[in-house]
Amino acid sequence: MLKKGKKPDDDKGFAFDRTTEQKTLKPIPSPQTSAEKTVIGENISIEGNIRGDEHLIIEGSMKGNIQMEKHNFAVGSKGRVEGEINAQSVRISGQMMGNVKTKGKVEITKEADFMGDIRAKSISVEDGAYFKGSIELEREPHRKTASTGESSAIKTSQPIHEPKAPTNKVADKEN
């Protein structure tokens, strides 16, 4: 089932790859001034690539790549997606297998079951999310790590192997 929702004014419409278009969905013309998003309902399966110019939510199953660099993509809690995602921002609440690339944020909720690599500007992950993969975020410039925390740590800890002689140094194991 396709549901139409609000869409930002600058969105221009929706385009599927030809294979997908023929199999399952008709492109829905939308006036440039309307605001909408598309929801792929839980009883819909799609095989093929999607290129879109409006926000997309998958609640059904989808196998293929998704390209929508200027719009948001979400896998709903009942959604199952296998493919590469390139979107403005990505939210994963269902099952997703594949790599995610975004210039914005990736959100992984606690219901998510995600396997893949993420390249993003920022990320949020809820405790309980099932996650196997890697994350590449913009790195912080190298810092001198002189930390004010060091002195307090030393006061509250001691090497396990030298319990009677507190020292500022950690204990190396003797082999």
Added chain:
Amino acid sequence: MATPTVPADSYSDTGPSLADYTSVLLQTYVEILEKSSTAQVLDLGPVCEENIIYFARRVKRFHVCDMFLRLNRNKRESLPNRGVWKHLDYASHSFDGINLWDFIDHLNDDQISRLVGLCHTLLKPRGMMIITSFEEQPAPSPINSFVIQDNYRLSFRLQNHLELPWYYRSNRALTHMLSAFPSVKSFLYRNGIREFLCRRD
């Protein structure tokens, strides 16, 4: 394997608790990792947003494979844990660092041997493994994630969705299990948390 007991009172002023603490070994670990522009680190869970962001901003690529959830799922479905290690299907010498936050406390001796062997294989030469472990079972004993805060401070967040067995091991037993690593630095904190930083040859 026999696990000789070391009296906890010898080392700590108070019993195990979930009081925040500042980790000396985390500082050492992170400072070494930050010197490399290509460092890759693997974290075996529990999944923790703060830690993901912390490491992902400091290393080239941060990998997460939440083994807590996998063990928990096996336990819930009464499945054997033999197959759980297949999830660590990374190539040899892939990582500069591996994070084991309280993971070994929930493994039996055989599982720890398997894990240590795997980690040794997955680490690059001179790669490091940071391990935290409770000196005694904290009461109550739910699983907590170790959340990295500013200045190498660690706090705890309850993981109610996880329920795994807990095993006590003495310091000597733990260091013995890490004997594949020629260099092991260890610390005990007042809140009863033990930390180990192992380095591959």
